[in-house]
Every structure is written in structure tokens, then in C-alpha cells.
Amino acid sequence: MANVLIYANQQGGNLSSNAREALAFGSSLARSANGETAAVLIGPGAGTAAKEAIAFGAEKAYTIDSPLLAQYQVELYLDAISEAFEKSQSTILVLPFDRKGKDLIGRLATRSSASALTEVIDFKVEEGTVHYVRPIYGDKAYGEYTINRKKAVIGIRPKSHEPASRDENRTGDIIPLKIDLSEEVIVSTLAEKIESALSGVRLEDARIIVSGGRGLGGPEGFDELEALANVLGGAVGASRAACDAGWVPTSFQVGQTGAVVAPDLYIAVGISGASQHLSGITNAKTVVAINHDSEAPIFKRANLGVVADYMSVIPALTKALKKRMGVNTG
Amino acid sequence: MHIVVCLKQVLDPELPPRYFKIDPETNRPDDGVADMVMDSYAENALETAIQLRDKIGGATVTALCLGDEDSEDVLRRALSFTADRAVRVWEDEWENLDGQAVGHILARTIQSFGGADLVLTGYQASDIEEGLVGPVLAEELGIPCVTLASELAVEGSILKATCEAENGYQVIDVPSPAVFTIVSSEKNVPRLPKVKDIRLSRSKPIEELEADDLEIDAERCQPAVALRKVYVPDREVACEFLVGEDGPELASGLAGKLMELKVL
Structure with a gap:
């Protein structure tokens, strides 16, 4: 007992x-x-x-x-x-x-x-x-x-x-x-609290997450992800590689160290799918991977895959969804 | 100021899953094709220690590793990062230690140095992923512990750590001595050691300690948990690849698929 x-x-x-x-x-x-x-x-x-x-x-x-x-x-x-x-x-x-x-x-x-x-x-x-x-x-x-x-x-x-x-x-x-x-x-004292500048939903609570990785090539790519996330009402996340590169703050990190998330929809853009990242999305319902490398391990975890340069897909996707969702709600 | 950084050697976590196999005899990964490397958070901790030492006059860094002869590589690497001293502690019967036993032995080792002002560990090693060694070490030493620190500073007798919080960051102040578990950040990206330092690291001594040199509690060296079985789960998902001539066509196809999901 x-x-x-x-x-x-x-x-x-x-x-x-x-x-x-x-x-x-x-x-x-x-x-x-x-x-x-x-x-x-x-x-x-x-x-x-x-x-x-x-x-x-x-x-x-x-x-x-x-x-x-x-x-x-x-x-x-x-x-x-x-x-x-x-x-x-x-x-x-x-x-x-x-x-x-x-x-x-x-x-x-x-x-x-x-x-x-x-x-x-x-x-x-x-x-x-x-x-x-x-x-x-x-x-x-x-x-x-x-x-x-x-x-x-x-x-x-x-x-x-x-x-x-x-x-x-x-x-x-x-x-x-x-x-x-x-x-x-008491020996440790809280000297300062810096709330994350993240606008909108917390990663852990988000139903939809659009995440970017090393494949974005630089911090600018996150602007495109942000635009897509806005249309979807989701949050923006990142892989450890993108955070370590300083493209986005560590608070964006999804994975074993960062946020463990379980959204209904997870869109991984330019993320190869290192296992430490995948461990943060084990319970995501639908995973979409967009990556130019068809051999990237992320496709083994993804339900939907697009093999392409993300810059040719994401802006067009944002536009297409804006239009379709506008039709749906209007 | 004496800074001790605890380092761990792990199976290269970048090893692609298709090469990852478990040996059912030992419950350990088959390391035939994989390299052993310094754990990446341990490396962030080492970088943090070196940067801090260089800002504080008279400070020294001791790199400490619990491991067999093979783990000398990580200590050589620490020396090439310009750590001042390298210590390896090992006993053959310590084959199956868990994080709690490791925390105990490291604490006793640090006590054998006459203590430390600052003890750094990686937040979690990429192999067994317990995240226990730092907190256990602190409790064993009876000193404060700050977890998930991405940046450290010393202001007089106060240690200031910037840490991950539930929603952003927080700065925690603790008095010295204290234990910090380190995560990666843009501030502690491991350096590329200079060729000169790599050369020098080869000829520097690595001190060796064993159980008899330390006041170890035999009970606390016994593993608190036993790993009974290890297996590779079958988690592969059948991925449906979208087809299309160009970006817009793929995007349109994907938008259609996403609309079919009930989440939007």
C-alpha cells in the first residue's frame, strides 16, 4: 500500500x-x-x-x-x-x-x-x-x-x-x-521580474503555434511567422537553434528545455526536428512541417508536409488563409 | 572567488534517430557509431564560468567531472576553454549512478576542495534528462540553488542570476556560496578555443580522486532508482506530403487542408 x-x-x-x-x-x-x-x-x-x-x-x-x-x-x-x-x-x-x-x-x-x-x-x-x-x-x-x-x-x-x-x-x-x-x-530573493514582451497568448496555452527554426536564416523570417500566427489567432514559437542564435528571446523556445506544448495545430517552419525539440511537441494534435529538406526528421513527426523554401509558401499561406477565413466568418 | 563547474560527458545528442539503438543487455545506447561529447548545457555552464572568472580579479575555475577515463576528453576541452584546474573523480563500482548519487559525490568532492563560492552545472543532461544534480548538490552542501539561469553577475557579495520564469524572466539574488543550473542563451554560446589553448590543454594535469579521498556516505551512493527497461518507441507518423508546382500552389493546398481541420 x-x-x-x-x-x-x-x-x-x-x-x-x-x-x-x-x-x-x-x-x-x-x-x-x-x-x-x-x-x-x-x-x-x-x-x-x-x-x-x-x-x-x-x-x-x-x-x-x-x-x-x-x-x-x-x-x-x-x-x-x-x-x-x-x-x-x-x-x-x-x-x-x-x-x-x-x-x-x-x-x-x-x-x-x-x-x-x-x-x-x-x-x-x-x-x-x-x-x-x-x-x-x-x-x-x-x-x-x-x-x-x-x-x-x-x-x-x-x-x-x-x-x-x-x-x-x-x-x-x-x-x-x-x-x-x-x-x-529565505536566502534567494526576487530582485526583478521581466514579463515577456510576447503579445497575445502564452505558448503553453496556445491552441495554434507557428514555430521557426534555423532554416529561417535570420530574425526577419519571424515577421512572416508572426503575420501567419496573427491570422490564425496563434502564438509564435521557436527552436533552440533560433533562440541560441539570438533571433528571438529564449521565452519563445519550444522543446525539452523551453515550453512543452500540446496545441491542436503546430506549424514547424525551417525546423529540422532535433529530438529535444520534438520532445516539446509530443502531444501536439496536428503537426505541419515546412522545410526545404525532404529528409529532415521533422517530417517523421508531421501529419502534413510541404517541401519548399518557406519564403515561397508562408506569405502566400497567410494571404490564402486570410481570404478563406474571412469568407468563413463573414 | 573559486568557481566550480560540473561537467558531464554524454552520447552525442545530434546522433540521428535512425542510428540510435538500445543494447538490451545493458539498457544503454549502442555507442558504436556515436561520439561522446560534453553535454551542451554543461558547456554553457563552462562558458559562463570562464566569462565570470575573466571579469573578477583573482577568480579561478575548477572543471569537475565524475566519470571514467573516457571522460578526460571533456576535461581537456574545459582546459582548452582556459579552466585553471581539472579534476576527475571516479570509482569503478560507480557504474550505475543516478542523479541523486552523482549530486552526493560531487558535493563531497567540492567539500574536499574546501568548498566553492559558486557551483555551476548544466540544467539537465541530454542523456538521462533528470535535472536533479544541481538541486541535489545544493541540498547536500546546504547552500541555495537557482535553476534555469541564463546569465550570472556578481555584485559585491551578491550573486545575480537571470532565469527563465513562467512568463518571461526574473532576476534572483542569492548570497555566495550558491549552486546555479545553467541553460543556453545568447550570452553563453561556447567559445571556439584558440589553437594555442588547445595545445596547452594537452599538457596540463588532470587530478584524479577516488572514493577514499572523499567522505562519502555509502548509502547515498546507492542508486535511488533502477532503470529496468529501455526501448525506442514507435512514434512515426505517416506524413502526407502536399504537391504543387510552386509556393503559392502549395500554400493554397495547405490552406485547404488546414481549413478541413476543425481547429481554425
């Missing part, structure tokens, strides 16, 4: 979609291990979010409602979550491997002498043992791992699961935890 505790990120009482994914994964893991599913909610609004977590599948919810946790602060969050892991007597802690998860998971595991796994996309039970599945070697392969320690901290790759669905009729206990948090532990 293994009890599962899910750290569900909340803001003002609302659960993030990463949190709902973690709830879906965590409760199915608990069911397979004949254990209990609990969630931990921290910061102002934790009480409201606890009710939500139960509606989304947790059997009980722990809350730590301290004003010190209103903003994400790594040292305080570490203290709060590791205390909750301890007090809940769970053996598995599940978190999304998102921006915060990247700070927290290795450190939480070290504190609890637990095993850690990140980028987990699935699990299966073989002869009573849970095998966690995660991509390795830039998504070229999948690895199945088992845990050697009594406890484990599992980081779920965002966008790898259907978020849990809501059922208001679910009930469960809400247990406030008394934890002594002290500002004295």
Missing part, C-alpha cells in the same frame, strides 16, 4: 492545469497501489483550493494557509511541502515538473531521503511493482524505472496527462496543518 500526496499549485483558490494533471496521475497511481490520494494546498486560498482538489479526485486535502506562502519563494515552499510530506505519512509525493518543480523536486527528495524521478509521463504496475515511464536521450527512447527507497518524489511532465475532471459530489476531509514557517530561511 502506498499513500500518495499531490502538491497542487493554486492561485486564489483555483488549481492550475498542471495541478489537475498531477491530481489525475496521483489518484490513478494511488488506486493501483491500494493507497489513499491526498493533496496539499499552500498559501492564501488554500481552503478553497482544497475543496477543488477534492472535487478533482483527492480523498483528503491538507492546507497550509500562511501569508508567507502568498508568493512563490523556494526556501519557504521547500519547508512547507517537505513538512506536509512528512506529516501526511505518504510514501509518494507527486508534483508537476514545471518551473517550480524544477527547483523543488531534487531538493525535496534529498530532504526526505526519497528517490526522485522527473519528466515522468506514465506508470504501469508489473508484478506488484510500479514502473515509472519517462523519456530519455532527448525522447529517442523511453525508460522504465523502479524506486529503490521507501519514499519517492515524482515529477510529472506537464501536458503529458489529461487533467482530472471535476465532480462536485466528491467529499473528503480538509486538514489544516500547523507548520512553523520562518522568514529566516
